[in-house]
Amino acid sequence: MAAQDTSKQVTRRRERLDRGIKVRSEDIYALNSWREALYLLAPRALPVVALVLLQLLAPEYWQRVLISTTVFALLAISWDLAASSGMVCLGQALFFGVGAYLAGIMNHYLGLPPGLTLPLATLGGGVICTVLLLPVLRLRGIYFAMFTLILPLMIERIIEATKVFGGTEGLSGLTPFAHPLWESFLTMAALWVALFGLRRIMASDYGLVLKGINDNDRAVMSAALNIYRYKAQALFLAAATGAFAGAFMTHSYRFVGMPVFALDYSILPIASAAVGGLGTLAGPALGAFILVPLSEMLRGLGGLRIVIYAVLLVVFTVGLPEGVFHYLRRKYTQFERWTEVGK
Amino acid sequence: MTEPAPQPPRDEIILAVEGLSKRFGGVTAVDDVSFNVKQGELLGVIGPNGSGKTTLVNLITGFLQPSTGRVSLKGQDITGGPPYRTAELGLARTFQMVKPFYQLPAFKNVVVALFSPRVKRLAGGAYGDRDAVAKDLLEEVGFERDSWVINKQASVLPHGYLKRLELARCLALRPEVLVLDELFSGLSLAEVASLVPVIEKLMVQGMTIIMVEHRLKELFRIADRVLVLNFGQKIAEGVPAEVMAQPKVRGAYLGSESED
Numbered sequence: 296m297a298a299q300d301t302s303k304q305v306t307r308r309r310e311r312l313d314r315g316i317k318v319r320s321e322d323i324y325a326l327n328s329w330r331e332a333l334y335l336l337a338p339r340a341l342p343v344v345a346l347v348l349l350q351l352l353a354p355e356y357w358q359r360v361l362i363s364t365t366v367f368a369l370l371a372i373s374w375d376l377a378a379s380s381g382m383v384c385l386g387q388a389l390f391f392g393v394g395a396y397l398a399g400i401m402n403h404y405l406g407l408p409p410g411l412t413l414p415l416a417t418l419g420g421g422v423i424c425t426v427l428l429l430p431v432l433r434l435r436g437i438y439f440a441m442f443t444l445i446l447p448l449m450i451e452r453i454i455e456a457t458k459v460f461g462g463t464e465g466l467s468g469l470t471p472f473a474h475p476l477w478e479s480f481l482t483m484a485a486l487w488v489a490l491f492g493l494r495r496i497m498a499s500d501y502g503l504v505l506k507g508i509n510d511n512d513r514a515v516m517s518a519a520l521n522i523y524r525y526k527a528q529a530l531f532l533a534a535a536t537g538a539f540a541g542a543f544m545t546h547s548y549r550f551v552g553m554p555v556f557a558l559d560y561s562i563l564p565i566a567s568a569a570v571g572g573l574g575t576l577a578g579p580a581l582g583a584f585i586l587v588p589l590s591e592m593l594r595g596l597g598g599l600r601i602v603i604y605a606v607l608l609v610v611f612t613v614g615l616p617e618g619v620f621h622y623l624r625r626k627y628t629q630f631e632r633w634t635e636v637g638k
Numbered sequence: 639m640t641e642p643a644p645q646p647p648r649d650e651i652i653l654a655v656e657g658l659s660k661r662f663g664g665v666t667a668v669d670d671v672s673f674n675v676k677q678g679e680l681l682g683v684i685g686p687n688g689s690g691k692t693t694l695v696n697l698i699t700g701f702l703q704p705s706t707g708r709v710s711l712k713g714q715d716i717t718g719g720p721p722y723r724t725a726e727l728g729l730a731r732t733f734q735m736v737k738p739f740y741q742l743p744a745f746k747n748v749v750v751a752l753f754s755p756r757v758k759r760l761a762g763g764a765y766g767d768r769d770a771v772a773k774d775l776l777e778e779v780g781f782e783r784d785s786w787v788i789n790k791q792a793s794v795l796p797h798g799y800l801k802r803l804e805l806a807r808c809l810a811l812r813p814e815v816l817v818l819d820e821l822f823s824g825l826s827l828a829e830v831a832s833l834v835p836v837i838e839k840l841m842v843q844g845m846t847i848i849m850v851e852h853r854l855k856e857l858f859r860i861a862d863r864v865l866v867l868n869f870g871q872k873i874a875e876g877v878p879a880e881v882m883a884q885p886k887v888r889g890a891y892l893g894s895e896s897e898d
C-alpha cells in the first residue's frame with residue numbers, strides 16, 4: 296500500500312487518504328449537494344459526452360476508427376467479466392466470430408434485417424458459446440484458457456474444410472445499417488449498456504459470488520453455491536457481449552468471413568485489460584480506447600509499427616502496473632501525503 | 639437469523655461414515671474408517687500430522703471422491719459430493735488452510751454464503767438485509783462490531799480473524815453439522831480462549847460438531863468423544879480420558895510431535 300523509504304532512521308511512508316468529497320458523496324445526502332452530485336456524476340458522464348462529441352466532430356476516417364475502437368472495448372469488457380468470474384479466456388475471437396457468423400447467416404440465408412439479426416445473434420451467440428464451453432467449465436486456469444484459444448481456430452479450419460457459409464469466400468453483400476450515424480450511436484449505446492449494466496451486476500451480491508469464484512472456488516462451493524451454474528451464467532453474459540460486437544461488425548462491413556475468428560480479436564482485449572487495469576470492466580474499455588487509436592496513429596510507420604507498439608505496451612504496463620483506470624481513480628478519490636513512521 | 643436450523647431429537651445418528659478409504663497413488667491417506675456422529679454431540683478427531691485428518695474432512699464434505707466407503711447425512715447418501723450439495727444439505731466445513739475471499743471486505747465474505755439457496759430456503763424465501771446479518775454473524779464469532787476490521791479487505795486481516803471468518807461463513811449456512819479442521823491452529827492461547835465460548839454456545843444451541851484439532855487440552859475440555867487416527871486408520875474412539883490412557887494412542891503421539 297505504501298512505498299517504504301528506509302534510507303534514514305526515520306521511515307517515511309506515503310499515506311493515502313480518501314478525499315473528503317469522496318467520503319461525503321458516498322452518503323445519501325450527496326443528492327442534496329450539487330458539488331457532491333457532480334463529483335459522482337462527472338467521471339461517468341464525461342466519457343459519454345466526449346465520445347458523442349468525437350463521433351459527431353471527428354473526420355470520417357477517425358469516425359470509423361472510433362467505431363472499431365468501441366467494438367474492441369466491448370470485447371475487452373467481455374474478457375474482463377469472464378476473468379473476474381474466474382475464467383481466463385484466450386479466445387474472445389470465439390464470441391466475436393460466432394456472433395458475426397450468426398448475424399451473417401440470418402441475414403444472407405433468411406433475409407432478416409439488422410434489427411432482428413443483432414438481438415438474435417447476441418442471445419444466440421451467448422447460448423452457443425456457453426454450450427460449447429460447458430464441458431470445460433470444470434477446468435481451471437490455463438487449461439480452460441487453452442481450450443478457448445483453440446476453439447475459434449478450429450472453427451476457422453472447419454469452415455475452410457467443409458466450405459459451409461461461403462467457405463473461404465465468406466458471405467458478402469449483407470444489409471448495411473440505414474445510416475452511418477445510426478452505426479456510431481448503436482455501438483456507443485451498446486458500450487454504455489454493457490459497461491454500466493455489467494458493472495452494476497458485479498457490484499451486487501450476485502457479483503460478489505462471481506468475484507468469490509475468481510478468488511477461491513472451493514470456498515464458494517463450501518458455501519453451498521453451485522459454482523458451475525454461476526460460471527455458466529457469467530460466461531453467457533460475456534459471450535453475449537462479444538457476440539453483439541461480432542454481429543455489429545458483420546453489418547458494418549456488410550461481410551463476414553473466416554478472419555472474424557482471427558487471433559487479433561483474442562489478443563487485443565487482453566492487452567487492453569493489461570493497460571487499462573483488470574477487474575473493473577471500465578479499465579479494459581479504457582485500455583481499448585488507448586490501444587486501438589494508438590495502433591491507427593502508428594499505421595504510417597510501416598514495419599516499425601509493431602516494434603513501437605510493443606515498446607509502448609511495455610511502457611504502460613511497467614509504468615502503471617495497476618492499470619490506467621486504477622491510477623486515475625486513485626488520484627480522483629484519494630490524496631497522498633508523506634508521514635513519518637517512528638522506527 | 640442466529641438460531642440454528644430445526645434440529646431432530648438428540649442422540650439420533652445424524653452422520654454415518656462406513657468403511658471410508660482414500661488412496662493417493664501408493665499412499666492410503668484414509669484407511670477403512672467407520673464412525674457415527676450423534677445429533678448435538680461434539681466429536682473430536684485427533685492424530686499426528688499426516689495421519690489423514692484433513693483427507694477425512696474432505697471425504698465427508700464431498701471435496702474428495704473416496705476410493706471405497708459411504709457417507710450419509712440423516713440417512714441420505716452424500717458420498718463424493720459435489721461439495722455444494724453436501725453444504726446445501728446442512729454439512730458446513732472450515733478449511734485448515736484458510737480460504738477467504740481476499741479481494742472482498744471481511745463482512746462481504748459472509749454475504750457470499752448468505753447468498754446461497756439454502757439460506758433463502760431456511761429463511762422462507764425472504765433474504766433480508768444480508769450486510770446486517772453478515773455483521774451479526776461476525777460479531778458472534780468475535781469481531782468487534784463497527785470496528786475497522788469488519789470493513790477491511792480480507793487480504794490485510796490478521797490470521798486470527800481469518801480463522802473466525804471461516805467459522806462465520808459456515809454459520810451463515812445455518813448448518814446442522816459443523817466440521818472444523820484445526821480451527822485453533824496458529825492462534826495464540828488468548829485467541830483460543832476467546833473462541834472456545836463461541837463453540838460452547840453452539841453446542842448449547844444443539845449444533846453437531848466434528849472438531850479436528852491439534853490443541854488437545856482445549857479440545858478435551860469440550861469434546862464428548864474423540865476419535866484417533868494414525869496412518870489413516872482409526873486406532874481408538876471413546877471418551878477423551880479413556881482414549882488417551884490407551885498405550886497405542888500414547889505410542890502414536892510419542893515423539894511424533896509436540897502438542898501445540
Ligand SMILES: Nc1ncnc2c1ncn2[C@@H]1O[C@H](COP(=O)(O)OP(=O)(O)O)[C@@H](O)[C@H]1O
Pocket residue numbers: 662665666667685686687688689690691692693694
Ligand atoms: N491431494 C493429495 N495427493 C497426494 N497425497 C495426499 C494428498 N492429500 C493428502 N495426501 C497425503 O495423505 C496423507 C494425509 O494427509 P492429511 O489428510 O493432510 O493429514 P493431516 O490433516 O492429518 O495432517 C499425507 O501423507 C499426505 O501427504
Ligand SMILES: [Mg+2]
Pocket residue numbers: 691692693734820
Ligand atoms: Mg490437516
